[in-house]
Amino acid sequence: MTQALRPLTLLACLTAVLALGPATHAQSPAPPARGPMTLTGPLTVAAVGDSIALRPLHVYEQQPAFAAVRDLIRHATVGFTNFEFTVFDLHRFRPTPQAENGGLAVYAGPEQAKELQWMGFNMVSRANNHATDLGVEGMEETDQILDSIGLVHAGTGATLGDARAPAYLQTPEGRVALISTASTFTPMSRAGATRFDMKGRPGVNALRTTRTIDLEPAAFDALKAAVAKMDIQPPPKPFTDTEMAAFGEHFKKGTADRIEIDADERDVQDILAQVRSARREADFVYVVIHAHEPSNQSETPPDFLPGFAHACIDAGADLFITHGPHQLRGVEIYKGKPIFYSLGNFIFQYQTLDRLSADDYEKDKLDMYRATVGDFFDDVIRNRKGLGFTEDVWWESAVAVVKFDHNELQSVELHPIDLGADLPPSQRGTPRIAAPALAKTIVDRIIRLSAPFGTRVRDVNGVAVVDLTPPGRPESPAPR
Numbered sequence: 001m002t003q004a005l006r007p008l009t010l011l012a013c014l015t016a017v018l019a020l021g022p023a024t025h026a027q028s029p030a031p032p033a034r035g036p037m038t039l040t041g042p043l044t045v046a047a048v049g050d051s052i053a054l055r056p057l058h059v060y061e062q063q064p065a066f067a068a069v070r071d072l073i074r075h076a077t078v079g080f081t082n083f084e085f086t087v088f089d090l091h092r093f094r095p096t097p098q099a100e101n102g103g104l105a106v107y108a109g110p111e112q113a114k115e116l117q118w119m120g121f122n123m124v125s126r127a128n129n130h131a132t133d134l135g136v137e138g139m140e141e142t143d144q145i146l147d148s149i150g151l152v153h154a155g156t157g158a159t160l161g162d163a164r165a166p167a168y169l170q171t172p173e174g175r176v177a178l179i180s181t182a183s184t185f186t187p188m189s190r191a192g193a194t195r196f197d198m199k200g201r202p203g204v205n206a207l208r209t210t211r212t213i214d215l216e217p218a219a220f221d222a223l224k225a226a227v228a229k230m231d232i233q234p235p236p237k238p239f240t241d242t243e244m245a246a247f248g249e250h251f252k253k254g255t256a257d258r259i260e261i262d263a264d265e266r267d268v269q270d271i272l273a274q275v276r277s278a279r280r281e282a283d284f285v286y287v288v289i290h291a292h293e294p295s296n297q298s299e300t301p302p303d304f305l306p307g308f309a310h311a312c313i314d315a316g317a318d319l320f321i322t323h324g325p326h327q328l329r330g331v332e333i334y335k336g337k338p339i340f341y342s343l344g345n346f347i348f349q350y351q352t353l354d355r356l357s358a359d360d361y362e363k364d365k366l367d368m369y370r371a372t373v374g375d376f377f378d379d380v381i382r383n384r385k386g387l388g389f390t391e392d393v394w395w396e397s398a399v400a401v402v403k404f405d406h407n408e409l410q411s412v413e414l415h416p417i418d419l420g421a422d423l424p425p426s427q428r429g430t431p432r433i434a435a436p437a438l439a440k441t442i443v444d445r446i447i448r449l450s451a452p453f454g455t456r457v458r459d460v461n462g463v464a465v466v467d468l469t470p471p472g473r474p475e476s477p478a479p480r
Contacts, residue, residue: 037318037407038283041173045286046076046120047400048431049323049343050084052130052350054108057115057430065432069417072399073120077171080178081346082290082323083124083153086131086138087113087145095134095141097357100186102129103387105357106350107138110145116347117151123169125180127155127204128290128324132189136202139189155180155288156191159200163191164270166278166285174283179274179317182290183207183263183302184324207271208264209293209304214254223251261293263304272315279316284404286319287312296325299449301341306332309339319402327393328442330449331412331457331466338412338466341449344397348389348419349429351377377425395421395428396442398464412466414457416442436462 060066073079086107088095097105116124124146132139139156146153154167166177185206192201215223220242227236227246236246242253271287278285287309293302301322309320313334320339322329329342356376361368364379381388389395398414416434420427434442439462446464447457456467 037174037404039174039404039407040283042403042405042410043078043171043173043176043284044076044404045078045080045319045400045402046073047078047080047319047321047340047343047402048073048346049082049397050128050326050345051081051116051124051347052085052106052429053112053116053347054085054106054349054352055430056111057347058118060430060432063432065418066430068433069399069415069431070119072401072415076120076401077173078123078169078176079119079121080123080125080286080288080321081116081121082128082288083113083116083126083142083146084128084130084290085112086134086142088134088138088141093141095138097359098133098135098186098188099359100188101133102186104350104353104360105133106130106353107134113142113145113151114149117149121151123152123154123167123176123178125155125178125288125290125323126153127163127180127182127185127206129182129184129186129189129292131156131182131204132186136189139204140202152178153180154178155182155205156203157205158202160191160193160203160205161200163203163205164274166274166282168282175281177278177282177285179205179271179278179285179287180289181205181207181267181271181287182324183209183304184290184292205271207267207289207308209302210250210262210264212250212252212260212262214252214256214258214260216255216257217253219257220251220253259294261303263308268308268311272311275312275315275317284319285317286321287317288321288323290324291322292324296327298325299327299329300452301329305341306339309341310334313337313339318404321400326389328397328445328449330451330453331414331446331455332450332453333409333412333455333466333468336409336468338400338402338409339453340400343400345394345419345429346397346399346417346431347429348395350387351425351428381425392421395419396434396438396445397431398442398446399431409468412468414443414446414464414466416462416464434462439463 087110152167152169157163166179169176185204189203190206191203194200244251322342325342328344332339358368361371397417401413403410416439417431418434443459443464450457458465
């Protein structure tokens with residue numbers, strides 16, 4: 001995606017380049033996988049996106065639209081979601097809200113982890129930008145609570161080795177491996193490796209990225225000249241005829257105005273090594289990533305993500321799932337394996353937090369001593385700030401149901417769900433099967449966003465069904 005720049009002023013340059021979309025960037029191919037799936041029977045994965053579950057869910061079990069969503073998850077062999085909040089017992093554990101967080105410090109009591117388990121989830125990812133909202137202490141407390149109830153999780157740990165390691169679920173059909181990583185994370189949350197002379201650092205399994213802004217020659221020269229006039233000390237480096245760093249960004253003189261996002265090759269190779277190891281240790285392997293890039297507003301994935309997803313499948317993954325941007329993105333079938341570029345939100349109850357940190361009120365320019373939680377969210381929604389999520393797209397999503405049999409992909413369905421955009425905050429954010437009119441809107445969106453990946457999707461009775469017929473052959477009948 002490109003956008004013309006008018007190199008008239010420094011402000012104009014910065015405003016334009018920071019709004020640019022991403023450019024396509026190739027990813028290095030991974031070594032071939034070692035062995036296929038070795039399942040002993042049919043296996044179904046019910047996968048959803050982000051869950052911020054702050055209120056009870058079981059109270060809705062008599063509502064047919066909610067029960068239908070629950071049953072999709074319960075009837076699957078593997079129920080997966082991204083666990084994007086902290087849980088702890090406030091009466092005995094008081095973690096500290098961090099200056100760095102994922103936007104808000106989102107947390108709930110331990111019972112909310114059990115609510116997700118009650119829904120049918122048995123595997124969750126923990127590598128995301130909210131994992132350390134309440135410090136590594138909150139992260140570790142959450143992981144311990146998940147361990148205590150038997151909810152399998154991956155993506156965080158006491159060291160980088162722990163955070164990168166696969167987590168395993170034993171099922172009658174075979175052993176299932178989950179590898180969880182995040183390209184969107186707070187800097188302080190990145191786990192560190194252990195050396196012989198220094199212990200490792202607790203945190204998330206981070207996939208680091210770098211961003212480069214390519215500018216047309218006139219725009220680059222104007223920006224460079226403006227920076228030079230500022231007499232910044234020490235001078236930004238590197239600062240050459242074709243490259244410079246300024247304002248926390250890396251600029252290059254190019255032939256078009258665009259932003260490139262590249263994955264750190266060391267992180268990529270280390271994660272792929274875990275995929276190859278899991279392939280040898282499990283019968284079914286899937287990889288998930290928390291990636292808000294290039295922005296929540298983008299309907300397309302960042303530059304590096306398709307290449308990384310392909311590399312994971314080449315290394316032995318049977319399924320690849322993205323979450324993070326809070327809205328649906330397209331679906332790709334690569335070498336007979338599904339790739340979901342975002343499954344959007346599943347439980348999005350962040351507007352019913354009981355407490356907020358003083359930092360939250362201060363950065364929203366509210367009285368940190370007298371303002372209430374209600375005042376905060378009223379202000380966020382009224383002024384359409386980033387945390388308001390006022391557009392319907394944030395509240396319309398899908399449950400992906402993927403079926404495998406005889407070690408081959410049999411079907412991919414996405415069942416539209418409605419999180420209640422029009423409901424008051426006290427009720428908004430709980431998933432229910434979408435009514436027919438909304439279901440058609442969601443299915444049409446999935447069809448449109450999947451087409452650029454060469455994926456054919458059909459609307460079958462209000463469900464988005466991926467056609468797995470090889471190109472050039474007649475479409476297969478709809479699965480029953």
